[in-house]
Amino acid sequence: xxxxxxxxxxxxxxxxxxxxxxxxxxxxxxxxxxxxxxxxxxxxxxxxxxxxxxxxxxxxxxxxxxxxxxxxxxxxxxxxxxxxxxxxxxxxxxxxxxxxxxxxxxxxxxxxxxxxxxxxxxxxxxxxxxxxxxxxxxxxxxxxxxxxxxxxxxxxxxxxxxxxxxxxxxxxxxxxxxxxxxxxxxxxxxxxxxxxxxxxxxxxxxxxxxxxxxxxxxxxxxxxxxxxxxxxxxxxxxxxxxxxxxxxxxxxxxxxxxxxxxxxx
Numbered sequence: 001x002x003x004x005x006x007x008x009x010x011x012x013x014x015x016x017x018x019x020x021x022x023x024x025x026x027x028x029x030x031x032x033x034x035x036x037x038x039x040x041x042x043x044x045x046x047x048x049x050x051x052x053x054x055x056x057x058x059x060x061x062x063x064x065x066x067x068x069x070x071x072x073x074x075x076x077x078x079x080x081x082x083x084x085x086x087x088x089x090x091x092x093x094x095x096x097x098x099x100x101x102x103x104x105x106x107x108x109x110x111x112x113x114x115x116x117x118x119x120x121x122x123x124x125x126x127x128x129x130x131x132x133x134x135x136x137x138x139x140x141x142x143x144x145x146x147x148x149x150x151x152x153x154x155x156x157x158x159x160x161x162x163x164x165x166x167x168x169x170x171x172x173x174x175x176x177x178x179x180x181x182x183x184x185x186x187x188x189x190x191x192x193x194x195x196x197x198x199x200x201x202x203x204x205x206x207x208x209x210x211x212x213x214x215x216x217x218x219x220x221x222x223x224x225x226x227x228x229x230x231x232x233x234x235x236x237x238x239x240x241x242x243x244x245x246x247x248x249x250x251x252x253x254x255x256x257x258x259x260x261x262x263x264x265x
Contacts, residue, residue: 008086015078091214
């Protein structure tokens with residue numbers, strides 16, 4: 001099982017690990033592309049700070065992120081599992097997983113990133129600010145930039161098992177499974193069900209969408225679930241108590257679109 005996650009907008013600062021070494025990161029086929037983005041991002045943030053703030057979409061209160069990016073080559077690192085914070089990662093709680101579940105997380109989770117392309121939870125990286133929606137002056141839109149490098153390495157990373165795609169739209173643009181692999185891919189939408197005047201009302205949630213997705217991943221890892229395809233994922237989630245709707249697509253070679261229906265947020 002390969003689980004695709006978005007990063008968090010906010011990231012933990014500091015670290016005690018050695019300076020970044022891109023040669024040590026997972027998915028070594030991405031190293032050249034990572035170095036290109038890193039070099040341009042550092043150069044941007046070492047230069048005109050107004051331009052850097054505009055390119056990165058930073059408000060006045062976030063201008064400190066520019067200096068942080070400028071120091072990426074020498075900044076201390078920490079595992080990506082500790083760098084990414086926020087609703088999804090709070091619900092996932094990587095640090096509190098049992099050892100077996102934590103090992104499974106290191107094998108199966110890929111966190112997408114505008115700077116790194118994708119990393120494993122155990123990869124040592126510095127805190128940074130660079131979303132997939134950024135357009136760097138020399139490389140252009142990062143969502144488009146990463147498509148070719150990711151397409152070259154992720155099919156091998158996926159192997160012949162399930163791909164559970166929990167990314168947000170911005171990060172989904174960087175890589176989309178194709179062909180037979182797409183048929184082994186499932187996306188999840190979280191719907192909130194409530195009764196109003198005796199009638200069920202459903203709505204798509206945002207904040208709690210992230211929390212539910214974090215809980216789904218945690219529950220699958222804790223249970224030691226290893227579904228080999230979308231149908232097995234549906235069974236595993238229902239066994240864990242989730243209400244899951246949806247099924248196989250009308251045409252082969254397309255992802256399964258599943259709805260997880262929750263009544264409490």
